[in-house]
Amino acid sequence: MTVAEQSAAVQPADVVTVTVDGIDVRVPKGTLVIRVAELMGIEIPRFCDHPLLDPVAACRMCLIEIEGNPKPQPACAITVTDGMVVRTQRTSEMADQAQEGVMEFLLLNHPLDCPICDKGGECPLQNQAMTAGRGTSRFEGHKRTFPKPINMSAQILLDRERCVSCARCTRFAEQIAGDPMLELLERGAEQQVGIGPDAPFDSYFSGNTIQICPVGALTSSLYRFRARPFDLVSTPTTCEHCASGCSLRTDVRRGVVNRRLAWDDPEVNEEWNCDKGRFAFQYLDRGRVETPLVRESGGLRVASWPEALDIAARGLAEARGRTAVLTGGRLTREDAYAYSKFARVTLGTDDIDFRTRVSSDEEARFLASQVAGMPMGPTYADLDRAPVVLLVGLEPEDESPIIFLRLRRAARKNSVPVVVMSPVRTRGTDKMRARWLPCRPGDEASGLAGLSQADPGLVAQLSTPGAVILVGERLAGVPGALSAAAALSASTGARLGWVPRRAGERGALDVGALAGLLPGGRPVDNPQARAEVAAAWRIPADAMPSAPGRSSAQVIDEVLSDVGRAARDEPRVYDALVISGLDVADDPRADDLRRALEGVPFLVSFATHHSEVTEQADVVFPVAVVSEKAGSFTDWEGRTKPFSAAVRGAQTITDARALAMLADVMDAPIGSGDVGSLRAEMDALGRWNGPRPSAPDDRPAASTEGTALATWRLLLDRGRLQEDEPHLAATARPVEAVMSESTATALGVAGRSTVMLASDRGSVELPLRIDDVADGTVWAPLYSEGCDLQALGLRHGSAVSVTGGAA
Amino acid sequence: MATPLTPVITAHWDVPDLFTLEGYRRTGGYRALPKALGTDPDAIIGTVKDTGLRGRGGAGFPTGLKWSFVPQGDGKPHYLVVNADESEPGACKDVPIMMANPHALVEGVIISAYAIRANHAFIYIRGEVPQAIRRVAAAVREAEQAGYIGTNILGSGFDLRVTVHSGAGAYICGEETALLDSLEGFRGQPRLKPPFPAVAGLYSVPTVVNNVETITNIPWIINNGVEWFRLFGTEKSPGFKVFSVSGHVVRPGIYEAPLGITMRELLEYAGGVRDGGRVKFWIPGGSSVPMLTEEHLDTPMTYEAMAEIGTMLGTGTPMVFDETISVVKSVTRWLEFYKHESCGKCTPCREGTYWITEVLERFEHGHGQDADLDLLNEVCGHIMGRSFCALGDAAATPYPAAVKLFRDEFVAATRTPVDESYPPAAGYVFSAVGAR
Amino acid sequence: MALDEGVRVQMAAIVERYPRSRSAVMPLLHLAQSAEGELTDEAMRIIADALDLTTAEVAAVATFYTMYKRRPVGKHLIGVCTNTLCGLLGGDAVYDALSDRLGVGHDETTADGMFTLERIECQAACTHAPVMTVDWEFMDCQTPTSALDVVERLARGETVVSTRGPEIRDFEATEHTLAFPDDGLANQGGEADAIMLAGLRVAHELGMSAPPVPGQEP
Numbered sequence A: 001m002t003v004a005e006q007s008a009a010v011q012p013a014d015v016v017t018v019t020v021d022g023i024d025v026r027v028p029k030g031t032l033v034i035r036v037a038e039l040m041g042i043e044i045p046r047f048c049d050h051p052l053l054d055p056v057a058a059c060r061m062c063l064i065e066i067e068g069n070p071k072p073q074p075a076c077a078i079t080v081t082d083g084m085v086v087r088t089q090r091t092s093e094m095a096d097q098a099q100e101g102v103m104e105f106l107l108l109n110h111p112l113d114c115p116i117c118d119k120g121g122e123c124p125l126q127n128q129a130m131t132a133g134r135g136t137s138r139f140e141g142h143k144r145t146f147p148k149p150i151n152m153s154a155q156i157l158l159d160r161e162r163c164v165s166c167a168r169c170t171r172f173a174e175q176i177a178g179d180p181m182l183e184l185l186e187r188g189a190e191q192q193v194g195i196g197p198d199a200p201f202d203s204y205f206s207g208n209t210i211q212i213c214p215v216g217a218l219t220s221s222l223y224r225f226r227a228r229p230f231d232l233v234s235t236p237t238t239c240e241h242c243a244s245g246c247s248l249r250t251d252v253r254r255g256v257v258n259r260r261l262a263w264d265d266p267e268v269n270e271e272w273n274c275d276k277g278r279f280a281f282q283y284l285d286r287g288r289v290e291t292p293l294v295r296e297s298g299g300l301r302v303a304s305w306p307e308a309l310d311i312a313a314r315g316l317a318e319a320r321g322r323t324a325v326l327t328g329g330r331l332t333r334e335d336a337y338a339y340s341k342f343a344r345v346t347l348g349t350d351d352i353d354f355r356t357r358v359s360s361d362e363e364a365r366f367l368a369s370q371v372a373g374m375p376m377g378p379t380y381a382d383l384d385r386a387p388v389v390l391l392v393g394l395e396p397e398d399e400s401p402i403i404f405l406r407l408r409r410a411a412r413k414n415s416v417p418v419v420v421m422s423p424v425r426t427r428g429t430d431k432m433r434a435r436w437l438p439c440r441p442g443d444e445a446s447g448l449a450g451l452s453q454a455d456p457g458l459v460a461q462l463s464t465p466g467a468v469i470l471v472g473e474r475l476a477g478v479p480g481a482l483s484a485a486a487a488l489s490a491s492t493g494a495r496l497g498w499v500p501r502r503a504g505e506r507g508a509l510d511v512g513a514l515a516g517l518l519p520g521g522r523p524v525d526n527p528q529a530r531a532e533v534a535a536a537w538r539i540p541a542d543a544m545p546s547a548p549g550r551s552s553a554q555v556i557d558e559v560l561s562d563v564g565r566a567a568r569d570e571p572r573v574y575d576a577l578v579i580s581g582l583d584v585a586d587d588p589r590a591d592d593l594r595r596a597l598e599g600v601p602f603l604v605s606f607a608t609h610h611s612e613v614t615e616q617a618d619v620v621f622p623v624a625v626v627s628e629k630a631g632s633f634t635d636w637e638g639r640t641k642p643f644s645a646a647v648r649g650a651q652t653i654t655d656a657r658a659l660a661m662l663a664d665v666m667d668a669p670i671g672s673g674d675v676g677s678l679r680a681e682m683d684a685l686g687r688w689n690g691p692r693p694s695a696p697d698d699r700p701a702a703s704t705e706g707t708a709l710a711t712w713r714l715l716l717d718r719g720r721l722q723e724d725e726p727h728l729a730a731t732a733r734p735v736e737a738v739m740s741e742s743t744a745t746a747l748g749v750a751g752r753s754t755v756m757l758a759s760d761r762g763s764v765e766l767p768l769r770i771d772d773v774a775d776g777t778v779w780a781p782l783y784s785e786g787c788d789l790q791a792l793g794l795r796h797g798s799a800v801s802v803t804g805g806a807a
Numbered sequence B: 001m002a003t004p005l006t007p008v009i010t011a012h013w014d015v016p017d018l019f020t021l022e023g024y025r026r027t028g029g030y031r032a033l034p035k036a037l038g039t040d041p042d043a044i045i046g047t048v049k050d051t052g053l054r055g056r057g058g059a060g061f062p063t064g065l066k067w068s069f070v071p072q073g074d075g076k077p078h079y080l081v082v083n084a085d086e087s088e089p090g091a092c093k094d095v096p097i098m099m100a101n102p103h104a105l106v107e108g109v110i111i112s113a114y115a116i117r118a119n120h121a122f123i124y125i126r127g128e129v130p131q132a133i134r135r136v137a138a139a140v141r142e143a144e145q146a147g148y149i150g151t152n153i154l155g156s157g158f159d160l161r162v163t164v165h166s167g168a169g170a171y172i173c174g175e176e177t178a179l180l181d182s183l184e185g186f187r188g189q190p191r192l193k194p195p196f197p198a199v200a201g202l203y204s205v206p207t208v209v210n211n212v213e214t215i216t217n218i219p220w221i222i223n224n225g226v227e228w229f230r231l232f233g234t235e236k237s238p239g240f241k242v243f244s245v246s247g248h249v250v251r252p253g254i255y256e257a258p259l260g261i262t263m264r265e266l267l268e269y270a271g272g273v274r275d276g277g278r279v280k281f282w283i284p285g286g287s288s289v290p291m292l293t294e295e296h297l298d299t300p301m302t303y304e305a306m307a308e309i310g311t312m313l314g315t316g317t318p319m320v321f322d323e324t325i326s327v328v329k330s331v332t333r334w335l336e337f338y339k340h341e342s343c344g345k346c347t348p349c350r351e352g353t354y355w356i357t358e359v360l361e362r363f364e365h366g367h368g369q370d371a372d373l374d375l376l377n378e379v380c381g382h383i384m385g386r387s388f389c390a391l392g393d394a395a396a397t398p399y400p401a402a403v404k405l406f407r408d409e410f411v412a413a414t415r416t417p418v419d420e421s422y423p424p425a426a427g428y429v430f431s432a433v434g435a436r
Numbered sequence C: 001m002a003l004d005e006g007v008r009v010q011m012a013a014i015v016e017r018y019p020r021s022r023s024a025v026m027p028l029l030h031l032a033q034s035a036e037g038e039l040t041d042e043a044m045r046i047i048a049d050a051l052d053l054t055t056a057e058v059a060a061v062a063t064f065y066t067m068y069k070r071r072p073v074g075k076h077l078i079g080v081c082t083n084t085l086c087g088l089l090g091g092d093a094v095y096d097a098l099s100d101r102l103g104v105g106h107d108e109t110t111a112d113g114m115f116t117l118e119r120i121e122c123q124a125a126c127t128h129a130p131v132m133t134v135d136w137e138f139m140d141c142q143t144p145t146s147a148l149d150v151v152e153r154l155a156r157g158e159t160v161v162s163t164r165g166p167e168i169r170d171f172e173a174t175e176h177t178l179a180f181p182d183d184g185l186a187n188q189g190g191e192a193d194a195i196m197l198a199g200l201r202v203a204h205e206l207g208m209s210a211p212p213v214p215g216q217e218p
């Protein structure tokens, strides 16, 4: 909340009057002097102050005069009291002198290497030296020097001589991220930022330290010496990596994204983001599909747009009604909407699914009843003061880092109780000061269902207004879990938040890129719903598919069965597939999907990058990556965050535009496909107000026998969008198997340094670590370097064989 | 009428086994404890308030008042922390107290903890004085064995644990909030105040931090009462003080006398300046307070009188220098000390001491520049009152005081190395007469 | 750190003293030095593990305090106070003499690993200037001659007794004392020395004493 918002919200009793530079203002009691001055447009110079960090008043740059106090006081640490009279450097000689003195001290040992410094041009030290400093230095001694630069991690570099010891980075690491791996070392003039012996600053949030460093001391391997601020064109954007919904700033130099920063969005990411969002963008320019391609004598050749459109149109027209659309979870809301419409209008099918991950029919029913097209909420702000937040099947530090930061702050600042029902007590659990409810993988459903018996205290907390339950992606693979979560929410009144992993999932769901659901959460089998959509789309209501289509899993099954059907001369269910940005390896049934892609007679791919899909496609259309287009993502809260193209004048077109062109050629138009008209259409449609299907009521499955696998995707893993980021990859968490002491003993692997996890399809050897894990369970990352568990046919809750590896 | 010496804390230091429980008891030790435990804690706080006892750690804050800031009945644990980090250049009174009479400190700790309702007390002793640490630790163990520390002490229902903690070489850890951070296992850097330790101290709960000498006063206050205590000293500076007199005096050592004694009197007791020489400059309470000259020898050593002449009583540990000593070199050494001990947290102290030291070292070698004389004053002015804690203020103290009194000497050091003007050997206490 | 079971037990005993385990970091660092004569990376890792801290947090503390040594210290750590009072009253000469004799400068160790020499700050012993410490035990009122004699005797393996403490052992032994101060040596070093008693003796000579408690016999 800004000071202004706060003042609007509080009672007059909490408001005090202070005078700053002769002007009276009324502000909430307890506001810091420096914030009051900001509110009034008075800039007090500062280095250590940061509105989101606890004050330290270490740099002494912000000294101001407070009437009645003989010594200048740090504006960043003094809270206002009624009647306080403050004089800043503008009206106080004392303050001005003090600031000038501190600035001179700061520059004493500073190398003044601005011409070769990354921060030059956007440097608080540089700027404030101009406003608050003296023209020349009176110091004639030897400046402190350090050997240049040292690695804090593979990604973060430190030039120690530039550091002003403001401790922003170290406070960020400790307070915000909860990763005190970056610390002040040594003492006095030797004081410097550093890491522990052989213990790099491998925090998921490390990049934020670069951004808040008020000098050029911290830089990234990725950006160091790459550009100067005045060469860059900056655009506010929304992060495409996960469903946290971070506002970013994308800096482009000559058409190439050079850097991404966190943008201040107080309601979402505040001023932070994770390292994936900050550093993983090389993919934007690598391995791109640049022209349309068509299949010819077994290979792909370059084709013109008209030719490619023509071939695709013919193939799809023949397959009308026998085509399915798989969109992946990464589309913008606008593009997803175009697929939704294209499928129904042009292809005459309801067989569309955005899920390339573990999914289920239960999940689809859960989403239809609880999430699709629902108003926003619960929100980040709801987490700040919730009486309790229960997480199930969600490891926010890996799967939605901004939720993690919010919950950590809520716990730290507001003592919000966080409870994690999970097989593993992770570092993240501790950093959120969370209570760990151990739960074997696969037992989440019974765990939730049995909560009122097992933990009535928690159920009582959940029944307090404002309580929140957050469920994650992997619950889709646990029969009965989403049903149980919905039931718990219904019985307690706790608000339920569904946290998908990918940025495009919530938007795709809301606009109907899921079989059975039309835009706004309209059930396809509801005539009224169909009529509303048909009217908006200007097609006859009876032209709309009226029965719910098939999910991606069912599509894959049918395409595989089609091979047999064809052999038996029976009609195929599918003659064509339309596929957008998905990575085959992301699918839990990647091998089946591969065979389906090979087996389907006609495959149209809209692709940003060459992939296993484009390799099999009959027609490939090149489409724009997120930096080249306008669009929006809807975050897990249901908040839609629009953005415009960061790379101006890119020649690429969006999925939506390409679909529109194709629809035109097929004579079943869906509009122009431009962002403005798509948004207008979606807005006009609005959300469904009619009846919704009831929540699923699936039964829990029996507990997994033997050793159950707990798994999820680490934030930094083999994800396609993280390709070509060696520095980032080097900061990933270790790939290892984790289990409890007693499990290790029971399995006879205690004392082993590695273990083998095996399925009937193969095995993987991983280092073993003993930690707090539910008994009878082993945890390993789903899709990390050297550990692709889905390829072994394993998923969260699977039975897995564990044997000892190296001694 | 000359002020007499009044040994109280030091009265039995010549008893050979005073540092043992046995020896301390024989001299009347641990008589205050049962008396205190039979008294209401608030009454003890009231008594200490009434004595007007002021903290002996340097700042002179009224001890009883500090104790009364501890919120009572707040349901939180409270802690007593004894500041035994004595590292101020010139100060050497707490270490001798701990070596000679550790049980008096321990008895004071138990009573003080009882008064502020602390069930755990810490004695933070600088690490460089193992013999003092041993003696205090042994005293604590003996007191435990005697039932003075532990559960239900002397049947009073009062429980106390005492932990002796060794520092590791950092002057700043004498600053009370830095000490608390250090004791919590962090770097010893000072904390933002408020909140003050009495409200949020060790582990963020109410904590009293007191100096060794302050706490050692307590048993006598309990035994002998307010009226007796106020027989010593002045209205604003009541009580007795353990003065450590060091430097060029005939008999350096520990002299206990009422506050208000003059330096001339102390000097006389100490046999005067060695070799019949003259006082060139002296410092009443550690290098952090401004230096004085002969002309101030008759000012009473009280908090108020010292303040009036522009200095401070500080730790009450006078250092005396005769005319063989270079002021330039003395100040340079002290600044090297402050530079070495600056914690690094705040800019003025960290960078300012770096700057001043560089310039002063040029003076020491006869390379000072005239313009530097004022520049240094300005730099000190940019530290004074602007640093995070009082260490910065202390670092900004020696030079302005010295240049005011001995400007010529600094001017001379723009041409002549100080070792030429002041041959070092002349200052050595073994130069003429050999080792003492 | 030579991490035998014994050290583990000692670590646990230290942690026990404090309401929160992190407070034990300083004594544990002393303990580590007593085991290895310096503070190694490995020791910091072990302490970090024991206290559930990052190694950076341990390093932040270890590098702040001057008594923690990140390089091997000689068998004996010789400190000479060269702060103003001791230094100008003769500590400088004592330091120079030792430096010449040992052939090392500040914070350096003799090739035979016997001695590390340091300039140290004020030791709260100004009345006993010039002050030297051996393994942090007081060697008060030194002259260059007496200091050299101490070093010679230590070099020959002869007994040297602190002027106000026990017989000199070695650096590691003192570090162990700092972790476990109750080492049985508290009674060594005897009563207060003449300097500490200076005032009391004058008072006795002059018949001075503190006033009696009002209403009580003196």
Ligand SMILES: Cc1cc2nc3c(=O)[nH]c(=O)nc-3n(C[C@H](O)[C@H](O)[C@H](O)COP(=O)(O)O)c2cc1C
Binding pocket: B054, B055, B056, B057, B058, B059, B060, B061, B063, B083, B084, B085, B086, B087, B088, B171, B172, B173, B174, B175, B176, B177, B209, B210, B211, B212, B214, B215, B389, B390, B391
């Ligand atoms: C840099 C610095 C060093 C200090 N060193 C000591 C010290 O070694 N011993 C001490 O008792 N007080 C020291 N103090 C004062 C303490 O902060 C605090 O005022 C004192 O311990 C309170 O105890 P008292 O009220 O009994 O004097 C120091 C203060 C500063 C700023």
Ligand code: SF4
Binding pocket: B172, B189, B190, B341, B342, B343, B344, B345, B346, B347, B349, B350, B387, B388, B389, B390, B391, B392, B393
């Ligand atoms: S004045 Fe500043 S740098 Fe110096 S010791 Fe205090 S906080 Fe640290």
Ligand code: FES
Binding pocket: A045, A046, A047, A048, A049, A056, A057, A058, A059, A060, A061, A062, A063, A074, A075, A076, A077
């Ligand atoms: S900004 Fe206030 S002290 Fe640094």
